[in-house]
Amino acid sequence: MDxxxxxxxxxxxxxxxxxxxxxxxxxxxxxxxxLEATRCLECKNPLCVxxxxxxVPIPEFIHKVxxxxxxxxxxxISECNTLPAICGRVCPQESQCEGKCVRGIKGESVAIGKLExxxxxxxxxKGKRRPHSHEKNGKKVAxxxxxxxxxxxxxxxxxxxxxxxxxxxxxxxGGVLLxxxxxxxxxxxxxxxxxxxxxxxxxxxxxxxxVVGKSVTIDELMEKEGFDAVFIGTGAGLPKFMGIKGxxxxxxxxxxxxxxxxxxxxxxxxxxxxxxxxAKKVAVVGGGNVAMDAARTALRLGSxxxxxxxxxxxxxxxxxxxxHHAKEEGVIFDxxxxxxxxxxxxxGSVCGIRCVKMELGEPDASGRRKPVVIEGSExxxxxxxxxxxxxxxxxxxxxxxxxxxxxxxxxxxVADEINGQTTREGVFAGxxxxxxxxxxxxxxxxxxxxxxGIHDYLSNK
Amino acid sequence: xxxxINAKKLTDNIYSFVVRAERVASACLxxxxxxxxxxxxxxxxxxxxxxxxxxxxxxxxxxxxxxxGSLRLSRLKSGDCLHDVAGPLGRASELCDTSxxxxxxxSILFVAGGVGTAPVFPQVKWLKEHGVDSxxxxxxxxxxxxxxxxxxxxxxxxxxxxxxxxxxxxxxxVTKVIEDLVKSEGKHYDMCVAIGPMIMxxxxxLTTKALNIPTTVSLNPIMVxxxxxxxxxxxxxxxxxxxxxxxxxxxDGHLVDxxxxxxxxxxxxxxxxxxxxxxxxxxxxxxxxxxxxGEQ
Ligand SMILES: Cc1cc2nc3c(=O)[nH]c(=O)nc-3n(C[C@H](O)[C@H](O)[C@H](O)COP(=O)(O)OP(=O)(O)OC[C@H]3O[C@@H](n4cnc5c(N)ncnc54)[C@H](O)[C@@H]3O)c2cc1C
Ligand SMILES: Cc1cc2nc3c(=O)[nH]c(=O)nc-3n(C[C@H](O)[C@H](O)[C@H](O)COP(=O)(O)OP(=O)(O)OC[C@H]3O[C@@H](n4cnc5c(N)ncnc54)[C@H](O)[C@@H]3O)c2cc1C
Ligand code: FES
Numbered sequence: 001m002d003x004x005x006x007x008x009x010x011x012x013x014x015x016x017x018x019x020x021x022x023x024x025x026x027x028x029x030x031x032x033x034x035l036e037a038t039r040c041l042e043c044k045n046p047l048c049v050x051x052x053x054x055x056v057p058i059p060e061f062i063h064k065v066x067x068x069x070x071x072x073x074x075x076x077i078s079e080c081n082t083l084p085a086i087c088g089r090v091c092p093q094e095s096q097c098e099g100k101c102v103r104g105i106k107g108e109s110v111a112i113g114k115l116e117x118x119x120x121x122x123x124x125x126k127g128k129r130r131p132h133s134h135e136k137n138g139k140k141v142a143x144x145x146x147x148x149x150x151x152x153x154x155x156x157x158x159x160x161x162x163x164x165x166x167x168x169x170x171x172x173x174g175g176v177l178l179x180x181x182x183x184x185x186x187x188x189x190x191x192x193x194x195x196x197x198x199x200x201x202x203x204x205x206x207x208x209x210x211v212v213g214k215s216v217t218i219d220e221l222m223e224k225e226g227f228d229a230v231f232i233g234t235g236a237g238l239p240k241f242m243g244i245k246g247x248x249x250x251x252x253x254x255x256x257x258x259x260x261x262x263x264x265x266x267x268x269x270x271x272x273x274x275x276x277x278x279a280k281k282v283a284v285v286g287g288g289n290v291a292m293d294a295a296r297t298a299l300r301l302g303s304x305x306x307x308x309x310x311x312x313x314x315x316x317x318x319x320x321x322x323x324h325h326a327k328e329e330g331v332i333f334d335x336x337x338x339x340x341x342x343x344x345x346x347x348g349s350v351c352g353i354r355c356v357k358m359e360l361g362e363p364d365a366s367g368r369r370k371p372v373v374i375e376g377s378e379x380x381x382x383x384x385x386x387x388x389x390x391x392x393x394x395x396x397x398x399x400x401x402x403x404x405x406x407x408x409x410x411x412x413x414v415a416d417e418i419n420g421q422t423t424r425e426g427v428f429a430g431x432x433x434x435x436x437x438x439x440x441x442x443x444x445x446x447x448x449x450x451x452x453g454i455h456d457y458l459s460n461k
Numbered sequence: 462x463x464x465x466i467n468a469k470k471l472t473d474n475i476y477s478f479v480v481r482a483e484r485v486a487s488a489c490l491x492x493x494x495x496x497x498x499x500x501x502x503x504x505x506x507x508x509x510x511x512x513x514x515x516x517x518x519x520x521x522x523x524x525x526x527x528x529x530g531s532l533r534l535s536r537l538k539s540g541d542c543l544h545d546v547a548g549p550l551g552r553a554s555e556l557c558d559t560s561x562x563x564x565x566x567x568s569i570l571f572v573a574g575g576v577g578t579a580p581v582f583p584q585v586k587w588l589k590e591h592g593v594d595s596x597x598x599x600x601x602x603x604x605x606x607x608x609x610x611x612x613x614x615x616x617x618x619x620x621x622x623x624x625x626x627x628x629x630x631x632x633x634x635v636t637k638v639i640e641d642l643v644k645s646e647g648k649h650y651d652m653c654v655a656i657g658p659m660i661m662x663x664x665x666x667l668t669t670k671a672l673n674i675p676t677t678v679s680l681n682p683i684m685v686x687x688x689x690x691x692x693x694x695x696x697x698x699x700x701x702x703x704x705x706x707x708x709x710x711x712x713d714g715h716l717v718d719x720x721x722x723x724x725x726x727x728x729x730x731x732x733x734x735x736x737x738x739x740x741x742x743x744x745x746x747x748x749x750x751x752x753x754x755g756e757q
Contacts, residue, residue, distance in 0.1 A: 169688050171498055171505070171545040209547035211688055215484040237690040241702065248695060248702065248721055250728040257691035265504070265685070273504050273529050273736045275729035348724035395689055397707070 004107025007036040009114055014328040018299055021183045021268055024325055025089075025114075030068070033118040037066040040110050043102055048112060051100035054445045056080045058097060058112055065115055074123040077116060082152050083444050085124055085191050086177060088117025090289075091441050094320045124194055137161035139458050142227040144212045144398065147175020148440045149431025150233035151195060153447035153454075154204045157231075160455050164204045165227075169211040172264065175235055176432075177440070179264040180256070182293050184300070185322075188263075213397035218405075218427060228461070229426045229454045232413060233447055236394045236432035242285070246342030247388070251277060251350030255286070255294040255389035262297050279303045279385035283353045285339055286389030287311070292322040294387045295331045305331045306381065310338040310358050310371045336360075336371065340378070342386055352382045394433050402427070412436050419453025420446060428453055462542035463497075466519055471608045474526040475576055476535045477511075482546040483518040485510070491583040492554030492679065492711055495520065496687045498545040499537060504530040507684045507706075509580035510549060520546075523579030523608065529736035550687040551710045554584050554654075555677060561591055569595040570642075570650040570674070571617075572635050572665050574657020575602070578609050580679055581656050582616075589616040596648070597621070598638045600661070604629035635661065636668045643672050650674050655714060659726060663719035670715050678714035680705045682725055696722050 001007075010026035011017075017024050028036065040062040048058045056077055064073035077084045093099070093113035101109035139162055143154045146168040154164045172178055177192045186192060200206065212218065212234075221227045239254035241247055258276070261267040267276035280303060284295040287309035295305045307326070309316060313335050316323055327333070336358040343352035357377035360369035399407045406414040406423040413422055413429045420428035430446030432438055467479040485495055494509045512521035526532050537543070556564065569588070573581040578599050588595050597617040601607040602625045614620050622630030623638050631638055635657075642648040653676040655665040662678040669676040682705050685691045689707040696705050699716035703709060 169547065170686065171547065209545050210484060211547060211550065214549055215488055215547075237688075239690070239692045241692065241695075243702075248697060248725065250724060254692040257685055257693045260685055260691055266502075272502070273533075273740070275732035275736070277728070348721070397688065 001035065003039055004103075006039075006108045006111045006114075007032050009111070014325075014330070017184065018329040021300060023187050024184050027121060028111075028114055028118045030070075030122075033065055033115055034068055036111050036115060037062045039103060040066070041102055047100035047102065048097040048110075051096045051098075052080075053096065053439075053441050054080045054448075056097075056116070061119065062110065062112070062115060065119060070119055070122045071126075073119045077119060081116075081441075081444070082155050082448065083148055083195060083440070084116050085120035086148065086186065086195065087441050087444070088113050088115075088120055089186050089191070090181060090319075090439075092319045092439065096441075124191075134159050134161050136163060139163065139228045140165070140226055141229045141231065141454060141458075142167060142221045142225075143231045143233065144218075145169075145175060145233040145235055145431075145433070146173035146196070146206065147233055147235050147431060147443060148177060149235075149433075149443035149447035149450075150175070150231065151199060151447070152444040153231045153233060153430065153451045155199055155202065156448050156451035157454060158199070158202045158204050160451070162454075162458075166199075166204060166206045167210040167212050167216075168206060168208050170264065171208055173206050173208065175233075179260045180290065180293070182259065182263055182297055184296065185293070211397065213401040218398065218402045218424075222426060228458055229428065231420070231447070231450050231454065232398060232422070232427065232429040232433055233431045233443070234395060234398055234433045235443075236392045236412075236437045238393045238395050239388070240390045240392065241388055242339065242390060244339060244341055246344050246350070249342055249344040249350050250348055251279065251385045252342055253277070253385070253387050255284070255290045255387050256392065258294050258387050259290070259297065262301075268297070268301060276301065277385055279383070281383045282306070282385045282387060283308050283339070283381060283383045284387045284389055285309075286391075287316040287318060288389065288391070289318045289322055291387075291389035292318045292326050292331075294389055296322075296326055296329060298385070298387065299329055299331055303385070306383070307331055307333045308337050308339060308353070308355065309333065309335050311368065312336055312360060315368050334381070338371065338373070339386075343380065350384055350386055352380045353386055354378060354380050392432075392437050394436065410436055415450075416453070418449060419456065420450030421453055421457070426457065428457075462544065463546040464542050465537055465539055468537060468539045468541070471523070472606050474535075475523065475606070475608055476526070477521060477523045477579075478537070478543075479519050479521050480543060480546060481517075481519050482548075485546060485548045486513050486515055486518045486520050489513050489520065489549035490553035490557050491587045492557070492580075493549035493551050494687075494710065495522070495546050495548035496550060496684070497522070497534070497543050497547075499530070499534045499543055501544050503533060503544065505545075505685060505687070506530050506534065507550070507681070507687060509679070509710075511579040511582055512586070513583070523576060525576040528733045529740035532737065532740050547687065551706055552708070554587075554711055556584060556588065556654075561593065564588065564591075564593045567651040568649060569593070570639070570653045571595055571597045572639065572653060572655040572657070573597065573599045574635055574655075574661035575600070575606065576608070577657030577661070577679075578613070581654065582609055582613060584654060585613060586616045594618040596642075596650070598623065598635050598642075600624070600635035600638070600657070601629075602626065634664070636664050639665065639668050639672070643674075652676070654678075659719060659723045662714060662717075663723075666714040666717070666719070676714040677711050678717060679710045680712060680717065680722060681710065682722060683728065696725075
């Protein structure tokens, strides 16, 4: 075995998976996981742990994998990460744990994410899950939203003994894990729904179809329904558009709409009654995970797909694995390109997208080189659908209906970094609602910190 | 699950459901809507709240069968349950925010077209209950397609009915009635609320603009989540892009780009047509939709 390289993982072949919605990565077998684990140098000062936003004791769990003691490995991970089957699949490991791995200096880093996923899947399959004996303390906490921040917060709170109710606006729980990230990256029945079933099993209640701020306000929850504290984990779901001509034409969608139709409403399945547009040629504007997901969904629905991104490939914010998978499947990358207008036909439908070429200039505030327009470089691409994936911002539904809840200039809820306390007593917040669009692991971690914050607050009240 | 306490067929293709939905019934105001799903695998259908009973925790929905989703919904009976009812969504009617003194000094006209009669009803009722008078025009294609005449009559100061074919009430479109009332019957209105099919709202607005009557319309673009998350419902109002589900559904009708809104409503026309055929024909469906392959 070449110790410089990761043990290859089983994946569906690109030409096969480009036509189905089944998970791309099939995961390690026991033997493969144990073999990959032997590549870990078990550093005394593990840099990988420093790279992990929740400081999973990585060398320790990998050591247990090496020994074949997967139960123990799962216990070690679970101490720090309550959603390992999800994080193992969607964390940007290359810029976190694996980015710091010493093995990575002269070869490929240890496949930490894939090992985490293996351990979590193993435990899930065996039905070996977190211990959950807890006495009820009689206090009620409302958790708003059901994305990773809320799921993690609710999971910890119920272990502390609280009576926890999750309020979710949509008809199914899971947040972005359900409506945003596609099946081929994160299976819904086998992973997301099992996490939620686990919470229900632990005693968490879920009230669906409840839009807090509309169906009930935070004040009413606290004053009339007896909730002693509230956690807001409502994410950052509001899509941005570019404000260019033609953007309201038929065939222009936000990535959120397109992905929600496909994932939540199952429009990819021909038996679903929810329609989704099947186009010949699609332009996806943007370069993040969301853009990759939309592009690969469109590809699977039979379109030729172009990613249009204004910086260069090195700046693509998506996970490296997603970019790699997208290319393998046949997504075309038009980099250093920016749309200026969407072209429409007589029926008001998209018939093309007018773009300009960009070049990289001086570094901007984010440290990335700023793209500048090349004069006179305008050109048209004929497409019949455009998906805008330009980022999202938090929904003001709650902040605008809750007195004393402060938000910042980006509409994010102001909350303490350590315990999630907002400017309103008894109300805590975390995840994308506080940070703006970020990652699953940061949301999970914020949910857990807020659970501690809520526990401290209610214990001292 | 949300129990249907009373399911009624109002006309050939219009149905009314009284549904138990505690949170919605406690929180809603006129002008707001809900999103319902009839079954665990059904589409999300936005419907205006046409009446509500805070005590019994029920809301009334009135809907017309136009496609696969509403057809499936219409097959439910009293005692059945809706799988999901989310809401109330959207902003309440502007009337609810206006001071009653101000409203009492205004003469208000409601114009309802077809199934749009149902969303007009809670506003007229709310005003009457708060001591404010209003006139109502209801337009229907034919006598058979007229709904809620008696209910409306209880709360409207003057009720004018018109049918396209003249089979009942006045003869002609609602726009003609507006013009007749103002131009030849000596009526004066300070504001108008028009709800119905897009095309009817568009022409109402052209009429009221000429007569200088500020007009509010309730838009019904295609929606998915109804919470501001997807942008499917975007409409252009006064040159600005708005999300109807959170910024509306009511807007200043004289500023709405109706032509764009109508084009956007038809985006899924062919796919919806196929879904409708499939739902309607059920097991007897053997091709012809160009989708199932049954014709081969
Ligand atoms: C398509 C896509 C792909 C992504 N890929 C990755 C990836 O590969 N790796 C990664 O780390 N991150 C990824 N992310 C980002 C990650 O998913 C988010 O950072 C994370 O889900 C945020 O979690 P959250 O709990 O804060 O909120 P969310 O997951 O956004 O959940 C918020 C929930 O709150 C509900 N809600 C909102 N308002 C209300 C209200 N008023 N009342 C009740 N409920 C409400 C919403 O319906 C939603 O269910 C991706 C995001 C998207 C959209
Ligand atoms: C805020 C709002 C309030 C509404 N109130 C009522 C009401 O009180 N009574 C009533 O009968 N109808 C109402 N509608 C319209 C109703 O939602 C649509 O008729 C219904 O969704 C059609 O679904 P379908 O599957 O039967 O038809 P489809 O076959 O899906 O579509 C038929 C046509 O209905 C429209 N439509 C389809 N999907 C949607 C959608 N998700 N949202 C809006 N329009 C859509 C399109 O124009 C389409 O061409 C309202 C719509 C909105 C947005
Ligand atoms: S329906 Fe999705 S934003 Fe309005």
